Amino acid sequence: xxxxxxxxxxxxxxxxxxxxxxxxxxxxxxxxxxxxxxxxxxxxxxxxxxxxxxxxxxxxxxxxxxxxxxxxxxxxxxxxxxxxxxxxxxxxxxxxxxxxxxxxxxx
Numbered sequence: 001x002x003x004x005x006x007x008x009x010x011x012x013x014x015x016x017x018x019x020x021x022x023x024x025x026x027x028x029x030x031x032x033x034x035x036x037x038x039x040x041x042x043x044x045x046x047x048x049x050x051x052x053x054x055x056x057x058x059x060x061x062x063x064x065x066x067x068x069x070x071x072x073x074x075x076x077x078x079x080x081x082x083x084x085x086x087x088x089x090x091x092x093x094x095x096x097x098x099x100x101x102x103x104x105x106x107x
Contacts, residue, residue, distance in 0.1 A: 059066035071077040
């Protein structure tokens with residue numbers, strides 16, 4: 001009976017070792033679970049991006065307004081008999097050393 005108990009105890013120890021430290025053990029399972037959650041999050045972001053791209057391509061296929069808007073914004077195109085004005089704001093905060101007299105800034 002003692003031999004049988006010793007064999008069962010050794011078998012239990014070996015199985016526990018494989019469960020906690022062997023290949024495909026509990027820590028490996030937890031790491032794979034975390035990778036799965038991370039990958040599902042990345043997939044969700046990519047699916048949202050794909051939906052936006054599909055909507056954009058549908059707009060470009062079906063409507064001329066989307067094409068015109070892209071041409072104006074991205075390529076800077078204008079229609080015939082249309083005047084284009086570009087307003088450039090003055091840069092603020094840049095003054096020369098000569099503008100500073102006796103520690104006072106001149107307007």
